[in-house]
Amino acid sequence: MSAKIFQDINYCPRCGHPVELEEHFGKLRPACPSCSWIYFADPKVAVAALIEQGDRILLVRRVNDPQRGLWTLPAGFVDAGEDPVQAIERECFEETGLHVQVLGLLDVLAGQEHSRGAHILIVYRVGVLSGTVRPGDDADKVAFFSRYNLPELAFSTTRRILEKSVPTP
Numbered sequence: 001m002s003a004k005i006f007q008d009i010n011y012c013p014r015c016g017h018p019v020e021l022e023e024h025f026g027k028l029r030p031a032c033p034s035c036s037w038i039y040f041a042d043p044k045v046a047v048a049a050l051i052e053q054g055d056r057i058l059l060v061r062r063v064n065d066p067q068r069g070l071w072t073l074p075a076g077f078v079d080a081g082e083d084p085v086q087a088i089e090r091e092c093f094e095e096t097g098l099h100v101q102v103l104g105l106l107d108v109l110a111g112q113e114h115s116r117g118a119h120i121l122i123v124y125r126v127g128v129l130s131g132t133v134r135p136g137d138d139a140d141k142v143a144f145f146s147r148y149n150l151p152e153l154a155f156s157t158t159r160r161i162l163e164k165s166v167p168t169p
Helices: 084-096 156-164
Strands: 020-024 027-031 045-053 056-062 075-077 098-110 120-131 139-146
Touching (some): 045 084, 045 098, 045 156, 056 084, 075 084, 084 098, 084 120, 084 139, 098 156
Antiparallel strands (some): 020 027
């Protein structure tokens, strides 16, 4: 585990005492010598949606860095205490204006693609229930693209998902 993860962990959130890096459970972790609190870094979890119309895929264009101006699947972070299915329904509405329903789990990918990205990505195949396609939140454009004529994609995970998925009839 990188020391970079611990840069912002300087004081114990329980008692306010400065923390020290100590070995606990086989890894160096910030720990409080005063009250014995130990910091365990939790992974960031995100969800992504594959929305298909025949051989076409719905993509959103990113407004923010990293990869501003490039295209990806509708996606976002799962909030603490939030069900991942509810998270993808929320993210799809925020980014695309569409109310969706999860049809099934497509994949779970591990590995952080960039420093602000997720460590775990849960990908769902979803169907559209209602709504009007419109960009929102951190997307400035939303469009369907032929699976065989895609714009420049923001992330390798998007490419991997599209390569692995088989169009639904």
